Amino acid sequence: MTQRIIETVWRMESARIIAATARTLRDIGLAEEVAQDVLLAALQQWPESGVPDNPGAWLTAAAKNRAIDHLRRQARIAGKHEEIARDLETDQKMITPTIEERIDEDVGDDLLRLIFISCHPILPREARVALTLRLLGGLTTQEIARAFLLPDATVGQRIFRAKKMLADAGAAFEMPSREDRTERLTSVLEILYLVFNEGYSATAGDSWMRPQLCDEAMRLGRILAELVPDEPEVHGLVALMELQASRFAARVGPTGEPIRLQDQDRARWDQILLRRGLAALARAEAIESPEGSYQLQAALAACHARARTASETDWALIATLYGRLAKLIDSSVIELNRAVAISMAEGPQAALELIDRIGADPALARYHLLPSVRGDLLEKLGRGLEARLEFERAAAMTHNERERGLLLARAAEVDAAAAKLSQ
DSSP states (O other): OHHHHHHHHHHHHHHHHHHHHHHHHSOHHHHHHHHHHHHHHHHHHHHHHOOOSSHHHHHHHHHHHHHHHHHHHHHHHHTOHHHHHHHHHHHHHOOOOOHHHHHHHOOSOHHHHHHHHHTOTTSOHHHHHHHHHHHTSOOOHHHHHHHTTOOHHHHHHHHHHHHHHHHHHTOOOSOOOHHHHHHHHHHHHHHHHHHHHHHHSOSEESOSOOHHHHHHHHHHHHHHHHHSTTOHHHHHHHHHHHHHHTTHHHHBOTTSOBOOGGGSOGGGSOHHHHHHHHHHHHHHHTSOSOOOHHHHHHHHHHHHHHOSSGGGOOHHHHHHHHHHHHHHSOOHHHHHHHHHHHHHHHOHHHHHHHHHHHTTOGGGTTOTHHHHHHHHHHHHTTOHHHHHHHHHHHHHHOEEHHHHHHHHHHHHHHHHHHHHHHO
8 A cells, every 4th residue: 555655656746856856966867866766765664654744745855855965975075065055055045036037047847947958959859758758747668658659668768868968968957048948849848748648548557547647737838828928839738738638527437437528428527627728729819820730739629628519519620620730740640530520520431531541651550549440430331340350459559458448348349239230
């Protein structure tokens, strides 16, 4: 029981601990090592002493003390006691800056600061994403690899190289200036989007969702929206996350089993989050700027949010929006989603023809939703045997136990229906 509590607390607090420690140590790799040492200490001490009343604070304080001890050791080795003491005192007491300095240098949030640092321009895009998902999303190397359909070793090497590049370059562990923040904004938005998606549909594990990841992505997104209020894509991403998160309570059944969108009880959708999401979308649309991918995806989510029942969904508009999104992003996954909308608006045969055209894309070779969608279309066309095989193929490809159960159940339903017809 204690170990499970520790694992849960670690999932919730590790990103904050690493972020705060990195600010003190100026080294992401070293900060992660300190955080891991603190986790080991908790595993050794808590089973005997009991779980603290505030376990997150215990871990954070322990990490801070270890970081300070490390700096003091380094100070003694270097013979710079007074200089390090001044640095520590400044770090802990923080001289109050002017309003302009606060806007330009610090948003007062270690996690957001670490996101911008992890999006340093010296890092390749793939390394930025992998590093930040590892540090701030709390994802394992294996989970990141599955999310990107990549080998574990490839992702592990990217993370290692990213930390080494930041250390070798002596990257400043402070918030970048306003100009630099704008340049890094695209990467920051992408990372928040990916963290949210992992929480919304977990790539692996026993739970279909990891709401804590979604909550953290939304929290950081809201902070970012106030930091750069004239950026429509920031508001678009916040809108998308709020609208998607509004469905949480309706997306799983009593035992945690997934519930598909068309089967959800829309009365259980969170009306506060729906209103917040629609307001954020309106805020994005009010800014004169070409529509971006997050704004378009938020508009897609809004189509579902505005439909009182599944049958009232404007699938023709959704198919059109996916078409506009495909012009911005060349992605077979977007085409797959467009095929789903086309199936609802025009029928399964037209959608199946589109899916068969994109099915040869190597990027979809390990993507379980391709056979899942194809199975759904085949079932609607009355091709039960083929549909069952597709659902079984999709179940074999997913690493999420809940999703695997749903897919196998659908395969069994199709098989039973086909057997009944043959009698």
